[in-house]
Amino acid sequence: MTQPVTIIMIEDDEGHARLIERNIRRSGVNNEIVAFATGSDAMRHLFGADGSGLVQKGNALLILLDLNLPDMIGIDILKQIKENKYLKASPVVVLTTTDDSQEIKRCYELGCNVYITKPVNYENFANAIRQLGLFFSVIQVPPAAT
Amino acid sequence: MRAEAHRRRAFWQILLLSAGLLVLTVISAGSVYLVNKAREDSKWVVHTIEVESQINALLLEVRRAESSARGFLLTQGPDFLSDHEKAVAAIVPALDKLTRQISNDPAQRENIEKLRAAIEIRLDQFSREMTFVKQGQPDRATALIREAAAGNTTTTISNMANAMIREEERLFRLRTANSDRSQTLSASMTGIGSGLVVLLAMISIWLVRRSARVRDEAEARLRDANVNLEAVVDERTADLREANDEIQRFAYIVSHDLRSPLVNIMGFTSELEELGGDIFRRIGDLTHVSADGSSLAPGAPGEIVLEGADKQLSENFSEALGFIKTSIAKMDRLISAILNLTREGRREFQPAKIDTRELIEAIVSTLAHQAAEAQAEIHLEPLPNLVSDRLALEQIFSNLIDNAIKYLKPGLPGEIRIRGRTKLGYAIFEISDNGRGIDPKDHQRIFDLFRRAGTQDKPGQGIGLAHVRALVRRLGGTMSVSSELNAGSTFTITLPIAWNVSNRN
Numbered sequence: 001m002t003q004p005v006t007i008i009m010i011e012d013d014e015g016h017a018r019l020i021e022r023n024i025r026r027s028g029v030n031n032e033i034v035a036f037a038t039g040s041d042a043m044r045h046l047f048g049a050d051g052s053g054l055v056q057k058g059n060a061l062l063i064l065l066d067l068n069l070p071d072m073i074g075i076d077i078l079k080q081i082k083e084n085k086y087l088k089a090s091p092v093v094v095l096t097t098t099d100d101s102q103e104i105k106r107c108y109e110l111g112c113n114v115y116i117t118k119p120v121n122y123e124n125f126a127n128a129i130r131q132l133g134l135f136f137s138v139i140q141v142p143p144a145a146t
Numbered sequence: 147m148r149a150e151a152h153r154r155r156a157f158w159q160i161l162l163l164s165a166g167l168l169v170l171t172v173i174s175a176g177s178v179y180l181v182n183k184a185r186e187d188s189k190w191v192v193h194t195i196e197v198e199s200q201i202n203a204l205l206l207e208v209r210r211a212e213s214s215a216r217g218f219l220l221t222q223g224p225d226f227l228s229d230h231e232k233a234v235a236a237i238v239p240a241l242d243k244l245t246r247q248i249s250n251d252p253a254q255r256e257n258i259e260k261l262r263a264a265i266e267i268r269l270d271q272f273s274r275e276m277t278f279v280k281q282g283q284p285d286r287a288t289a290l291i292r293e294a295a296a297g298n299t300t301t302t303i304s305n306m307a308n309a310m311i312r313e314e315e316r317l318f319r320l321r322t323a324n325s326d327r328s329q330t331l332s333a334s335m336t337g338i339g340s341g342l343v344v345l346l347a348m349i350s351i352w353l354v355r356r357s358a359r360v361r362d363e364a365e366a367r368l369r370d371a372n373v374n375l376e377a378v379v380d381e382r383t384a385d386l387r388e389a390n391d392e393i394q395r396f397a398y399i400v401s402h403d404l405r406s407p408l409v410n411i412m413g414f415t416s417e418l419e420e421l422g423g424d425i426f427r428r429i430g431d432l433t434h435v436s437a438d439g440s441s442l443a444p445g446a447p448g449e450i451v452l453e454g455a456d457k458q459l460s461e462n463f464s465e466a467l468g469f470i471k472t473s474i475a476k477m478d479r480l481i482s483a484i485l486n487l488t489r490e491g492r493r494e495f496q497p498a499k500i501d502t503r504e505l506i507e508a509i510v511s512t513l514a515h516q517a518a519e520a521q522a523e524i525h526l527e528p529l530p531n532l533v534s535d536r537l538a539l540e541q542i543f544s545n546l547i548d549n550a551i552k553y554l555k556p557g558l559p560g561e562i563r564i565r566g567r568t569k570l571g572y573a574i575f576e577i578s579d580n581g582r583g584i585d586p587k588d589h590q591r592i593f594d595l596f597r598r599a600g601t602q603d604k605p606g607q608g609i610g611l612a613h614v615r616a617l618v619r620r621l622g623g624t625m626s627v628s629s630e631l632n633a634g635s636t637f638t639i640t641l642p643i644a645w646n647v648s649n650r651n
Contacts, residue, residue, distance in 0.1 A: 015410030019417075068406065097405045100489065120408050120478040122416035 005141045009035045009064040010042040010077065011095075016118070020064070020095070023126050027133025031062075039072030043080070046087060053086040060141045061087070065112075067096040067103070075106065082111035089142045093132065159353055166346040173339030180332035187325030194318040197247050197254075198311055204240040205307045207233050208265065212300065215272055219279055219287050227276070234272060241265060254313055261306040268299045394488050401484040408481070412474045419467050426452060426460045480596065483609045487595070491616065495535035497645045502529040502573075505536070506564060509544045516551050522560025522579075529566035530573040533644040538617045543577075545610040546637050550579040552604050555632070572623070573643050578636035584629040592627070600631075621645055 007024070011017040017035050024033065036042035046063075048055035063081065067074030074096065081087045091113040098104075099117040107115050116132065119125045211233035218226035241262060248254040271294045278287035294300065430451045452460050503526060510517070510524050517524060524547065532539070547562065554560040558580065565576045584592060588599035595612040618625045622642045629635035 013406055013410065015414065016406070019410070019413040022417075068402070097402060097409065118405075118409050120405060120412055121475070122409075122412040125409065125413060126416070 005031050005060045005062050005136075007031050007033045007062050007064060007136070008042065008046065009033055010039065010069070010074075011035065011064070011066045012037050012069050013066070016066070019125070020129055023129035024133040024136070026126075027130040027137070029133045029136050031136070039069040039074070039077055043072070043077065046081065047084065053084040056086050058143050060143045061090040062136060062139075062141055063090055063092045065092055065094050065096075067094060067098055067107075075103075075110065078107060078110050078112055091139065091141060095132075155353065155357055159350070162346055162350050162353065166343060166350070169339055169342045169346065173335060173343075176335045176339070177332060180328055180335060184325060184328040184332055187321055187328050190321040191318060191325055193247070194314050194321055197244070198314045198318070200240065200244045200247055201307050201310050201314070204237065204244055205304070207236045207240055208268065208300075208303055211237060211272060212268075215275055216291070219275065219284055219291070222279065222284075230272070230276070234269060237265060237269065248310075251313075251317075254310060257306055257310050257313065261303060261310070264299055264302040264306060267297070268294065268303060271299065390491075394491050397484055398488045398492075401481045401488070404481050405478075408474060408478055412471070412478075415467060415470050415474065419464075419471075422460075422463050422467065426456070426463070429456055479607055483596075483607055487609070487613060487616065490541075490613065491620070493537075495538060495620070495645065497533050498536055500532050500534055500536055500539060502531050502539075502566065502575075505539060506543055506547075509540060509547055513544070513547055513551060516548070517560070517562075520551050520554050520560050522551050522554060522562055524562045525564070527563065527565045529564070529575070530568045530643065532573055532641060534621055534641060535645065538621055542614050542617050542639065543575075545614045546577045546639075549610060550577060550581060550635075552606075553600070553635075554579065554581040568643060571643055572640050575639045575641070576636055577639075578634060580634040583631045583633045583635050584627065585631045586629070589627050589629070 007029075009017060009020065011020065014037065017037070021033055021035070034045070036045065043051075046056060046061075047053045065074055065078060069077075074094070078092055078094065081090065081092060088111070092111070093114040093116065094107050094112045095116045095118060097118050104115050114132075114135075116128055119128060211230055214226045214230035214233055217223065218230055241258075245255075245258055245262070248258060271290055275287040275290050278284065278290065433453070433456065434451065506526060506529065510526070513524075543564075547564075550562045551560065560579060560581065562577070562579045565578070567574050582600060584599055591597050592599050593611050593615045594608075596608040597612075598606060598608040615625055618639055618641065622645060623640050625637065625639045627635060627637050
């Protein structure tokens with residue numbers, strides 16, 4: 001990996017974002033984490049002003065996505081990422097409260113790489129995020145350009 | 147009001163029919179009587195004519211005898227003699243016949259007596275004349291004829307006969323008039339009767355048509371009402387379905403959105419707990435350091451050593467956090483339950499042929515461990531098969547059997563029995579146990595969400611039965627419980643044997 005992987009976290013709930021970040025850090029992951037509280041901010045960052053995704057060319061990204069966003073439907077973001085030629089190789093981890101089997105199925109169909117339900121029980125939650133952090137520390141991420 | 151009118155109309159109908167029948171009977175009886183009478187009268191008319199002709203015949207024979215007697219006297223030709231004898235021979239039978247014919251008429255009987263006397267005298271004269279002529283004494287015979295003429299015998303006979311004929315003619319007129327009257331009467335009776343019957347029939351037809359019209363109108367109204375009712379029912383059903391869907395959506399969204407803050411509350415509570423731990427450990431370390439001047443082995447690292455007020459503070463802190471955490475856990479379970487229920491409510495049923503016995507045996511085998519622990523035996527009796535949703539049935543039966551095992555009487559070996567039968571397109575299942583039972587005042591309550599009954603010594607959320615009942619209802623069935631405290635419970639489920647989408651409502 002020539003370039004360190006940037007973790008893009010799209011999460012509307014600041015508390016959740018904080019807890020996720022904290023637990024990822026606890027697992028020893030020191031990559032940069034860029035957090036977005038709204039879908040549109042995240043879209044602007046990922047796809048750039050022209051919406052082509054060219055701005056991310058060459059960057060290695062790992063995207064953490066919450067499906068329940070105030071301004072956009074998380075699934076639409078997932079779809080657009082997986083349809084963009086610069087971004088489609090970046091792993092997307094859906095991290096959300098929804099545990100509906102239809103929803104899960106749909107996410108995987110659209111190309112999501114990992115689907116994790118946020119457990120309410122904090123011990124489980126922390127555990128899940130830490131394991132996710134461990135996972136982040138071992139997986140290989142391709143750069144966003146082809 | 148309408149019933150009264152109906153009764154009145156029916157009464158009139160019956161009255162009309164009875165009147166018609168009565169008229170017909172009277173006409174028939176009258177006609178028979180009058181026809182008989184007319185026949186009788188005609189017979190009498192014919193009889194009169196016969197009598198008249200008989201009188202004429204008798205008179206003719208007498209005349210013939212007389213003229214042949216004269217002929218014989220004048221010519222002494224044997225032809226005349228034989229003719230005379232024939233005529234004389236015919237007179238008496240003719241007279242007898244006439245007598246028989248008029249035997250019922252006293253007036254004529256008197257006449258005929260006189261006639262008979264006159265004829266007998268004349269016959270006697272005839273026989274004497276003939277004797278004289280045969281003896282060759284025509285003078286005496288002539289004298290006798292003269293005498294007879296003088297005695298007016300022939301005239302008397304004529305007169306008598308005429309009198310009789312007149313009498314018969316009078317009778318003829320009388321009887322003809324009678325006969326005519328009878329026939330007229332018969333005809334007019336038939337006419338009037340027929341008219342009456344026709345009139346009654348017309349009234350009856352009018353009544354029938356009127357009631358038919360009333361009935362048609364009522365039918366039309368009923369049809370309209372039915373169509374209307376169907377539309378109303380459809381509308382209401384659609385409304386209800388919409389409302390139900392809305393509630394489902396609402397519950398889903400609410401419970402879902404409630405989860406997000408709960409994650410934060412739980413997460414930061416845990417963080418706080420950890421923080422608290424760190425703080426109190428620090429306090430513990432500091433107090434020990436300050437008391438002894440140096441770090442005096444405060445126990446193994448991670449273990450908090452506190453004393454007095456600090457210890458109290460730490461305990462209060464942990465207690466508060468503990469309450470928060472158990473409450474959050476409970477709230478999470480409730481939200482999960484609502485989510486599951488709404489999810490179940492949204493799931494489309496897949497009807498499939500189901501071997502009920504196999505399905506329940508599978509459930510029983512998964513519950514075998516719990517059953518063995520509770521010393522419970524589960525008996526399966528013959529069960530009807532269904533076409534229904536497999537998952538729903540599994541949830542229904544496993545909840546009920548699980549409950550039966552869970553709420554047995556401590557110390558009493560459990561006996562759980564599952565029975566089934568069919569009735570009018572429905573399969574009826576009974577799950578009965580000899581467990582602790584349910585107080586009748588709680589029978590409604592146990593089906594409510596988050597509500598439980600009896601001693602709360604078993605874990606549970608109060609969701610199972612609410613869920614089961616919702617499923618049974620969605621499958622187009624009903625469920626009920628019969629139970630007494632300490633006397634076991636029987637849950638009865640009635641499900642359509644063949645479920646399809648239209649059963650849903």
